[in-house]
Amino acid sequence: MDKELRILFVEDSETDADLLIRFLKRESINFSYTRVWSKNDFIIELKKNIFDIIIADHSLPQFSGMEAYRIAKKENKNIPFILVTGTVTENILTEYAKEGIDDYILKENLLRLPSAIQNVISKKKIEQLNYDLEIAQKNITDSINYAKTIQNAMLPDTALFSDTFPESFGLYKPKDILSGDFYWFKKVENTFFIAAADCTGHGIPGALMSMIGIEKLNNLALTTNEPSEILKQxxxxxxxxxxxxxxxxxxxxxxxxxxxxxxxxxxxxxxSGANRPLWIIRNGKSEIEEIKGTKKAIGGILTEQCPNFKSTQIQLQKGDTFYIFTDGFADQFGGEFQKKLTSQGLKKLMLDIQNIPMNQQEMHLNNFLEKWKNGAEQVDDILIIGIRQE
Structure with a gap:
């Protein structure tokens, strides 16, 4: 070891302490040391100085090496700790293991001391690193959970949606704590806007984009009732x-x-759509009318000209059902051969559930998804909005 080790010896016997010190010097261990043998002095040194390792005799007149370990632990000092003992019994080994002593050395086997010092110091460094990583992960997770609260506050109130469209549902399943998919709706006089959006990525980057998108849509809906113009702006x-x-x-x-x-x-x-379609299933029909969106994302790769987004107008009749959605459900891997469900698979699923109420459709889709995944990881954020015209 090139770095000088700061060792705290807890040893009442001058002879035994000198023996340990001479042995470590003989083994060319680079170290400095402080020696104590009373409980009070031990506590004072713990508070006053920083040590790389504590080497304590198991038996002391005023207190034991085990008690010294408990004091260090109570003081929240995560210092490598080695006990030196003359004899070892099964009961002592059980006590060491229970308390979490890093290592012990028999006085008749001091040859093992250098390697024991190196091992326990390395072990403590790994333990400290793992602890630091756990704390860092907890702090990050706490921040993400708080960000989720902010993102949820940005999303519109689903009560407004349910009151306006009693026969409807919104299946919203983020892949991570934060979502890159977002739903949006806003009522302006007699017009009700509904959107399903899929931002670049998921998690934190997607969530940041979603909040930008929601804020922009809220402002643009006040300027025009044309979806194509809103997408252009x-x-x-x-x-x-x-x-x-x-x-x-x-x-x-x-x-x-x-x-x-x-x-x-x-x-x-x-x-109007940017890389996303609209599906309509007419009342009593067994086919899906698909109206495709413009093949251009919102933002993304720089283009020289600002694109126009295609607009389509549809007259709905009572009992007609329409769906807007992101690509997460269709892109989910699963089934017997762990393949994507695909858009065709989702279309078949939608047709199969047309004769049940919309709230039951949501439950059916959710149950189907869990069964389809069959324990596999969700690969993307999932969002499907369905509305039946009354």
Whole structure:
């Protein structure tokens, strides 16, 4: 060991202490030391100085080496501790193990002391590193959980959605504590806006993008009731917010989104999408009308021209059901061969559950997903919104 070890000897016998010191010097151990033999002096040294290791005699006149270990532990001193003993019994070994003593050395076998010192110091360093990592992980997790509270506060109140559309559901399953998928809805006079968005990534990066997206949508919904115009302006806003309109270094983050506006009086549904579709199942029909979105994400890779997003208008009839969603459900691996469910698999599933109420559809989708995963990890955030026209 090149570094000088600071050793605290707890030894009342001058002869035994000299023996330990001479032996360590003979083995070319680089060390300095302090020696104590009373309980009070031991406590004072613990509070006053920093030691790399404590080597204590098992039997002392005023107190024992085991008591010294308990005092060090109580003082929250995570210092490597070696007991030196003349004899060892099964009861003593059991006590050592129970208390957590790092190692013990028989006085007749001091040859093992150098390697024991190295081993217990290395062990303590690993233990301290693991402890530090646990604390760091806890702090990070606590911060993420608090961030989840902030993100949830940004999401719209689901009570407004349920009151407006009694026959509806929203299946929302983040992959991590924070989600890159977000739902959004807002009522402006007779128009109700609904969106399902999938931001770049998931977890913390996705959550940050989601909060930017929600804030921008809340403002844009007050300027126009046209989903295609909202997406066009949203694209500009995201590019500006993330400096994507510059030719220098910039973020390529963005989002895919399906955005609808529904007039509660005329039952006219307007749709515009950025890489996300709208699915409609007409009342009594056994097929899905798919209206695809524009093949362009919101934000992301810099383009020279600001794209226009296609707009589609649909007249809904009583009993018609429409869905907007992100790609997480269809991209989930599972089943017998651990393959993606795919969009075709999701379409079949949606058709299979058309004859049941919307709240039961949500439960069926959730139960199907868990069965499909069959213990596999969820690969992405999941969001599906379904509304049946009454």
């Amino acid at each position: 949203l694209n500009k806003s995201i590019e500006t917010a993330l400096c994507q309109s510059t030719l220098y270094e910039h973020s390529q983050d963005g989002m895919d989104i399906a955005l609808c506006s529904l007039d509660n009086e005329t039952k006219i549904l307007k749709f």
